[in-house]
Amino acid sequence: MTRIAVIGAHGQVGQRLLNQIYNRGDEGVGIIRNRDHGEDLVRLGAEAVLLDIENSDVEALASVLRGVDVVVFSAGAGPNSGPARKRTVDYNGSVKTAWAADLAGVERMIQVSAMxxxxxxxxxxxxxxxxxxxxxxxxxxxxxxTDLDWTIIRPGGLTTDEGTGLVTLGDSVGRGEIPRDDVAALILAAIDDDRTIGRTFEAISGDTPIVDAIDALVR
Structure with a gap:
């Protein structure tokens, strides 16, 4: 059983990811800054951990990552935030997560970036x-x-459409959209395939099953 921590767990990708983690029999740990969101994560089958990565130090984050096999950084300040919070959440949050993962002995990190x-x-x-x-x-x-076993996924425009499990992956794939369900499934597929370590790739909807698309990308 794999224990997977999700930073940005109450986001739309994060919630879908935690639900898929539960459905496949793994353990999800959702790290959130708002106590009121905890019940939502528990309903998805995850353990909810209260920690504000924006205002907590690296040691505090490392303490909740100990015992985790993989950390997924899917946090963002959101479209209504100002430039300063883009820096403190989207950048500093990622840097702090990578540092904390190293301190906690977590070797694997998946980052959801942007095309x-x-x-x-x-x-x-x-x-x-x-x-x-x-x-x-x-x-x-x-x-x-960093020295982490990292993978960076850069999805196109995110939609709330039902996932199809069919994608196009590549170093550059052109503009397009992808359901958040499929981004979550892609994260798990990347975790399962060590050949994605050290790879950065873009993702949009396509005609190829996720596992086959990864195989074609990394072989």
């Missing part, structure tokens, strides 16, 4: 979008520089 964040930004890019892209870009760069 196209390595592309240059136009001079007139809106401030909030610039902050988001730069935070995701820098968080990915930091994770790549």
């Amino acid at each position: 196209g964040v390595d592309e240059p930004l136009a001079d007139d890019t809106e401030e909030g979008w610039r902050a988001y892209v730069e935070a995701k870009r820098d968080a990915d760069a930091n994770l790549r520089d």
Whole structure:
């Protein structure tokens, strides 16, 4: 049985992921900053842990990651937040998670990033979008520089459509959308396939079953 901690557990991807973790017989640990969200995670079959990664120190986060096999970073400040919180959550939260994982002896980390964040930004890019892209870009760069067994998944536009289990994966796949259900399933498939370690790839809906798409990507 694999014990998987999810940072950003009450987000829409996080909740779907915890539900899929439970359904396949593994243990999910949802790390949340709002006590009121705990019951939602318990209903999904997860253990809820209260910890605000934005305001807690690395040692506190490491203490809740001990005994975990994999940590998934799927947190974000959200579209209504300002540029400063994009930095403190999307970037600093990821950096702190990677550091805490190392302290806790957790070797495997999956990061949910965003498509196209390595592309240059136009001079007139809106401030909030610039902050988001730069935070995701820098968080990915930091994770790549760690000694963790990392995988970075960069999904296209996220939808609430029912998952199909069919995707297109690649270093660059072009613009597209993908259901959050399929992002969650893709995270678990990446955990199951060690060949995804050290890989960064984009993901949108497609015609290929997830396991087959990963196999074609990493073989």
